Amino acid sequence: MQSIPIKTYAAYSLDDAVRSCSSSGAIFSLLAELILDRQGVVYGVKMSADCYGAEFTSVTDRAELGKLRGSKYLQAKVGDTYRKVRRDLQVGKTVLFTGTGCQVNGLKGLLGQDYDNLICVDVICHGVPSPALWRKYVASKEQQQGEKLKRVNFRCKDLGWSNFGVKEVFQGIVIKEEYIPLKESSYMQMFLHNYSLRPSCYQCRAKKEKQSDVTIADFWGINDVAVEMNDELGVSLVLIRSKKGEKVIGDISKGLCLKEVSYEAGVKKNPSEYYSVAKPPQREAFFEDMTKISYLELSRKYLTTKKRPFKAVAKKKIKAGLELLFRE
Ligand SMILES: Cc1cc2nc3c(=O)[nH]c(=O)nc-3n(C[C@H](O)[C@H](O)[C@H](O)COP(=O)(O)OP(=O)(O)OC[C@H]3O[C@@H](n4cnc5c(N)ncnc54)[C@H](O)[C@@H]3O)c2cc1C
Ligand code: SF4
Structure with missing residues (x-):
């Protein structure tokens, strides 16, 4: 030790x-x-x-x-x-x-x-981050997409290691792949702002x-x-x-x-x-709001970004198979 x-x-x-x-x-x-x-x-x-x-x-x-x-x-x-x-x-x-x-x-x-x-x-x-926030995010995202989230890569290196983004794969009749740059990912921004x-x-x-x-x-x-x-x-x-x-x-x-x-x-x-992050003054209010308001309202309230949380610059592609994305 x-x-x-x-x-x-x-x-x-x-x-x-x-x-x-x-x-x-x-x-x-x-x-x-x-x-x-x-x-x-x-x-x-x-x-x-x-x-x-x-x-x-x-x-x-x-x-x-x-x-x-x-x-x-x-x-x-x-x-x-x-x-x-x-x-x-x-x-x-x-x-x-x-x-x-x-x-x-x-x-x-x-x-x-x-x-x-x-x-x-x-x-x-x-x-x-709180697993409850992740569940709220996924439910909101699936409702928006009309499809189930099948895979997520929180550290997608398509644009490089230091410029990573989040890649999500939804599966319905077709498979949809969405790449969200870090700055546009409301979930990751709530994490990195230390709210969650x-x-x-x-x-x-x-x-x-x-x-x-x-x-x-x-x-x-x-x-x-x-x-x-x-x-x-x-x-x-x-x-x-x-x-x-x-x-x-x-x-x-x-x-x-x-x-x-x-x-x-x-x-x-x-x-x-060696350092713990500082607790933001809004942290308690954030968790209270998490149980009361929708995910979209939560992200609008706590993130200063003017961009829409999900769609803004998300790159969408349709792929024939998930295997291309993630190696098991
Ligand atoms: C929640 C979290 C916070 C992190 N914060 C930092 C940071 O502030 N600075 C930094 O430099 N690195 C941080 N890391 C570590 C970094 O992201 C990589 O996980 C690490 O460098 C290992 O990378 P790798 O390429 O060797 O292996 P990878 O294959 O990327 O690592 C996978 C490993 O991470 C473990 N893991 C994945 N998710 C979790 C989880 N939710 N809880 C516990 N273990 C998990 C897996 O069990 C496995 O051992 C963090 C990782 C996690 C999971
Ligand atoms: S910051 Fe500390 S308490 Fe929190 S998950 Fe990491 S190791 Fe555990």
């Missing part, structure tokens, strides 16, 4: 196809593949089948890894995940548990002891007590440190917090472009590593 990492890296996977459907540099996927190759179990977050929520699940097969890839910007349901992890550990399986810092700490709290066969990876975390976060995110204890072996994040300051690594497909910040973490990053290093940097340079443009 230490807050200053043993080592700090800029890194990305050499597999461009996997990197393009990961949020940052696809370090998660490389670690997950390593554990699966050792007949282990990978725990992480997927969208629910109806797309109305995010939830923890476990994967034992590479073919299923796609559902864990990519950031889902809403609080994930934990359910009985920690107990399942404990069961896997007790029968000697190697487990990779991935989640936010508070989820890693929650798991460690339940376990109450160290396991050599457990590797914990957390993401640097801005905070998680869980109460604990404004005073995040996990930022002071890091219990993971490795922390991964976007390396937003890469242009100041190693601009040659930025090809706009995504670069990760990798913080090594334990000997076990050092070992697993060493084990995947053949599949990585890796450069050691100072911790200060690594986190310079990533304050969420």
